[in-house]
Amino acid sequence: MIRKHSHVKIGRYHQHLQEQLDLNLSPLEYMMKCYPEIKEKEEMRKIIGRYGLTGKQQVSPIRNLSDGQKCRVYLTWLAWQNPHMLFLDKPTNHLDIETINALADATNGFKGVKMLVSHDFRLIQQVAQEIWVCEKQTITKWPGNILAYKEHLKSKLVDEKPQLTERTHNV
Template sequence: MQITFKTICFSDVEKLPPLVLQFVEVSFGYTHDYLIYKNIDFGVDLDLRFPLVGPNGSGKSTLLKLMTGELQPTEGMVWRHNHLKISQYHQHLAEKLDLEFHALIYMMNEFSGNEEEKMRVVIGRFGLTGEAQVMPVKNLSDGQRSHVIFAWLAYMQPNMLLLDEPTNHLNIDTINSLADALNEWVGGLVPVSHNFRLINQVAHEIWVCEKQCIIKWNGDIMDFKKHLKAKVGLDD
């Protein structure tokens, strides 16, 4: 089921001076004899929008987990600004929802002290309106559940968003609306997505995860798409 956001609006956040996140000679592997990354160094500020692209299994989602601290480097250090607040979107977050609760109760429990009408507006910005807001989560589609999570993440007011495949269940109009909202927002953004439409609209530069390294791509996402086609012998 595809869901269209009627309105998307991310709240203003605290602007932090650079750098807000830094990798220093970071290596990581799930086993000691197989490293996904080896001696990577880079720094990030909140003005930078860099989608991560690369082959499946190249470590894109792993890099996001290293950024948040969910994973720790095998070697090296990941430094974060004391006031940096990161929120990460991924499909498995929907599993945290209580299937017997409805979206409105969930949001009011998560953010206690807010009036019901305010939470209705917050959820409505992410495509869940009317009766769907008071329908048990078990009766919502996977797409609707993911949008409850999106509303939850946005209301936490992070100053950096990590988005792992955020366009699932979104139609073209919604992807455009999401891109517009992200472009108006002043926080940092690191998307991982196979949807080149979104990346083309929000990216400042492209970072390629491949061969244990992070490489800045010399071009935009459409150039990278042409590069991928050329590698497998396809023409536009």
């Protein structure tokens, strides 16, 4: 049994969370609604701007934004939750390289507990302190870094390739 302390704030991001945004509101309206303690629109515009949404993007309905921009709105909201623990499940979907690098910097600067699930080797290389491999209904700590794991995967593919060829001939 796992019990969470009542004061621990957990921030969760997964690839479909931006679908929970109110698409009729602009990012500025959405954030002002979520964080009423920030009274000045210009202060909120600065906050949103730090996440790469500027100018008209801040005042256009969220429905008119690209998927990457919607992700930025959600990441802005998540960051202002100020969580103690952060769970990121495939956060790089819909993000460009510049935004992924900014996410890596922000993740590295985060002082709380963080867990990242990703297929993005670049992001993993930038932020991971430990690698855990989930396969065959088990979770195992990988002894090396992500590049060593990538080489391991390549060697497994090379080893399995002759078996695939044999199977095709036997069909």
